[in-house]
Amino acid sequence: MINEIALNDWYPVAMASELKPGCRLNRVLMEREIQISNDGDKTHAFEGSRVLPLQIRYDHVWTSLGAPARPLFEIPEGEQDGRRLVACGRVHVRCSPLRAVENFLDIAHFPYVHTGILGAEDHPEVERYDVEIDDEKDEVWARQVKFFQPQAAKSAEGGIMADYMYRVPAPTTSILYKTCPARVGEWDIITLFVQPVSETTCDVWPWMALYDDETPFNDLVQFQQTIFMQDRSILENQIPALLPLDPKMETPTRADLTSIAYRRWLKRRRMFYGAQTIAA
Amino acid sequence: MTQQSPSPTAKPSSSWIPVALSAGFRPGSNIRVFADGNDIALWSSFSGKLSAWVNRCPHRGMRLSHGFVRGEMLACIYHGWHFAQDANCKYIPAHPELVPGEMICAQAHHAHEQDGLLWVSCAEEEPDAPARLPGFGVRSLLIDAPRPVLAGVLEVTHEAQGRWELTLADQPVILGVQDWPEGRTGVHLLTKEAVSAETKKMLSRELEAMRRTCEAIAPVSASASASVPSGPSSRSGDAA
Numbered sequence A: 001m002i003n004e005i006a007l008n009d010w011y012p013v014a015m016a017s018e019l020k021p022g023c024r025l026n027r028v029l030m031e032r033e034i035q036i037s038n039d040g041d042k043t044h045a046f047e048g049s050r051v052l053p054l055q056i057r058y059d060h061v062w063t064s065l066g067a068p069a070r071p072l073f074e075i076p077e078g079e080q081d082g083r084r085l086v087a088c089g090r091v092h093v094r095c096s097p098l099r100a101v102e103n104f105l106d107i108a109h110f111p112y113v114h115t116g117i118l119g120a121e122d123h124p125e126v127e128r129y130d131v132e133i134d135d136e137k138d139e140v141w142a143r144q145v146k147f148f149q150p151q152a153a154k155s156a157e158g159g160i161m162a163d164y165m166y167r168v169p170a171p172t173t174s175i176l177y178k179t180c181p182a183r184v185g186e187w188d189i190i191t192l193f194v195q196p197v198s199e200t201t202c203d204v205w206p207w208m209a210l211y212d213d214e215t216p217f218n219d220l221v222q223f224q225q226t227i228f229m230q231d232r233s234i235l236e237n238q239i240p241a242l243l244p245l246d247p248k249m250e251t252p253t254r255a256d257l258t259s260i261a262y263r264r265w266l267k268r269r270r271m272f273y274g275a276q277t278i279a280a
Numbered sequence B: 001m002t003q004q005s006p007s008p009t010a011k012p013s014s015s016w017i018p019v020a021l022s023a024g025f026r027p028g029s030n031i032r033v034f035a036d037g038n039d040i041a042l043w044s045s046f047s048g049k050l051s052a053w054v055n056r057c058p059h060r061g062m063r064l065s066h067g068f069v070r071g072e073m074l075a076c077i078y079h080g081w082h083f084a085q086d087a088n089c090k091y092i093p094a095h096p097e098l099v100p101g102e103m104i105c106a107q108a109h110h111a112h113e114q115d116g117l118l119w120v121s122c123a124e125e126e127p128d129a130p131a132r133l134p135g136f137g138v139r140s141l142l143i144d145a146p147r148p149v150l151a152g153v154l155e156v157t158h159e160a161q162g163r164w165e166l167t168l169a170d171q172p173v174i175l176g177v178q179d180w181p182e183g184r185t186g187v188h189l190l191t192k193e194a195v196s197a198e199t200k201k202m203l204s205r206e207l208e209a210m211r212r213t214c215e216a217i218a219p220v221s222a223s224a225s226a227s228v229p230s231g232p233s234s235r236s237g238d239a240a
């Protein structure tokens, strides 16, 4: 069931770089077929003959099947001078769009799923961190997150204690702020834009805004893809496929505070597309 | 922290289902099997103790058949929670100092080894052991056809507790039969007497020929039924 809340949000459906003059891209958004076309100077989105709202931001094309209730979220850091903007392309995943976002908010899996890259089995501890649902902005935030990383990013060598912040500005978007190895005091930004294809399948569009002038573009994309392929093997094997919102369905611990807040926030704003609201 | 609610697909059954051959299932193995439509992680500890659990981690729902065996415990691949033989969670790596409460646990079915086969039962009470029928494992195969198609193709002389007795290439054999989701069938071939490697090879080819015949009759696209709600679309878990 697609409720109004899900219908009226913005979703990524293509990379801006795909918009060649004369192109026509067929996409599926929440089980509906839509087209993106470019007539040489303008881009349009349609569902059949119906014109859909459209905007191009953060190197991606955004549209909505309804009437967006609010403007697309802001990522001010992503528009700062000196950052490399890296659109990583699309990864298709057979999982709920909400499970994809939740996995991105989770650090406790690094030692086991991203062994030797984002985590190490002899450093699995998750220290206390702060989580809040910001009612004014209507966002979820996790701050003061620290985790040991053997190789924090493409430009990092050796293990470090990496600092993170997580921000969920929309139910299908997650932004990660991470210690920038190249520039002390700044945050690298890695975001996950998720296009819900159905309640149990999604296309994920990772996008990065980094201070890194050295690493070749392809290496940056490759690194992100490697990480995401590892996540995919998890995401396609979680049961049930829908994200359970009933707290009795699964067993979180203190390390899962971000996930707990995310689920609570989804429930509060009645975003149920991709969620299981009743215990099976 | 609460206990995981029962698997949505859990169905009671009275009997044992043959799910794999003992031969080749070494200590430390962990595979995905099905019994009565239930998705199950079947694993063996380093000391050889066999367990069959609901294939779902109580933490965040990851299939436990993707996990790894450490000594006498099974660890989930997602966040490394360790579960002991009694199915209780003993170690949560994110909180190394924490002693997990007793209500954090996986859910166990019954597992049993006998006559060259590994058996699972999803019954509440552990059923009596299957009747004795010794066999020597040859090979397992996953066939894209439902059980009735196999029954039509093979001349089964005797059938009891998921085991078919028949003659294959002049050899008296036993076939353990296990229903998989989406109209598939897992078969586990055993001989009644110890045979040479040569004979095993020949029987294995016969079994493959039988598979081709069955799959020609029932292409999986036509036979794929809604036997399991969101069954696996991956075939990586070939009946071991």
Ligand code: FES
Residues within 6 Å of the ligand: B057, B058, B059, B060, B061, B062, B076, B077, B078, B079, B080, B081
């Ligand atoms: S899902 Fe199994 S340890 Fe987290």
Ligand SMILES: [Fe+2]
Residues within 6 Å of the ligand: A103, A104, A109, A113, A114, A227, A230, A231
């Ligand atoms: Fe991950």
